[in-house]
Amino acid sequence: QTVVTQEPSLTVSPGGTVTLTCASSTGPVTRNYFPNWFQQKPGQAPRTLIYSTNKKHSWTPARFSGSVLGGKAALTLSGVQPEDEAEYYCVLYYGGARVVFGGGTKLTVL
Amino acid sequence: QVHLVQSGGGVVQPGGSLRLSCTASGFRLPDYSMHWVRQAPGKGLEWVAAIWFPANNEDYGEPVKGRFTLSRDNSDNTLYLQMNSLRVDDTAMYYCARDISRLEIDYWGQGTLVAVSS
Numbered sequence: 644q645t646v647v648t649q650e651p652s653l654t655v656s657p658g659g660t661v662t663l664t665c666a667s668s669t670g671p672v673t674r675n676y677f678p679n680w681f682q683q684k685p686g687q688a689p690r691t692l693i694y695s696t697n698k699k700h701s702w703t704p705a706r707f708s709g710s711v712l713g714g715k716a717a718l719t720l721s722g723v724q725p726e727d728e729a730e731y732y733c734v735l736y737y738g739g740a741r742v743v744f745g746g747g748t749k750l751t752v753l
Numbered sequence: 754q755v756h757l758v759q760s761g762g763g764v765v766q767p768g769g770s771l772r773l774s775c776t777a778s779g780f781r782l783p784d785y786s787m788h789w790v791r792q793a794p795g796k797g798l799e800w801v802a803a804i805w806f807p808a809n810n811e812d813y814g815e816p817v818k819g820r821f822t823l824s825r826d827n828s829d830n831t832l833y834l835q836m837n838s839l840r841v842d843d844t845a846m847y848y849c850a851r852d853i854s855r856l857e858i859d860y861w862g863q864g865t866l867v868a869v870s871s
Contacts, residue, residue, distance in 0.1 A: 679857070688861045695857055740812035740818075744790075
């Protein structure tokens with residue numbers, strides 16, 4: 644069974660920088676896994692921030708960026724704002740019927 | 754403007770069936786891949802199923818394979834998820850989501866709640 648692992652929780656100060664990661668139990672994550680990143684606030688549907696490793700949608704704030712770093716997909720928030728406090732999920736594509744979400748990272752801005 | 758409006762959730766007994774709907778506006782459903790994703794109460798996101806553009810092939814996650822079926826009504830621009838033999842652990846908020854290409858998800862529906870309970 645394929646497992647995608649994210650940090651369960653992270654804390655960052657307002658204005659700071661934080662990197663969330665997304666690792667695969669099958670080995671290093673590459674662009675060929677088409678990582679997406681989603682933000683979800685309580686009681687809301689997820690909102691897509693990043694797709695295909697590092698591409699942004701029109702609504703994605705500039706302070707969010709995606710990359711592959713050290714064999715993991717990564718989401719970096721630079722100049723964190725209080726409204727960035729949320730749960731963040733990654734998803735990886737393994738081909739065919741294998742699309743696997745990570746367990747999510749609860750980001751606290753404190 | 755792209756919108757995905759969901760309906761069809763509710764309370765059902767174990768072994769029962771439900772059909773979820775995801776009605777699209779602002780784009781033609783057959784021109785995109787579409788996903789269903791669910792979230793059990795207090796838990797993370799779980800991929801359920803997808804219909805892929807342009808081949809129109811369907812894929813299902815292991816927990817729902819053989820019980821859930823995707824279909825599409827192009828005249829109504831609506832995607833359906835037929836859920837049969839429902840189990841208590843199918844209880845979740847179900848979301849539909851649009852995919853621009855191969856796992857390039859952009860828009861999400863508002864979600865619809867399915868509760869399986871006796």
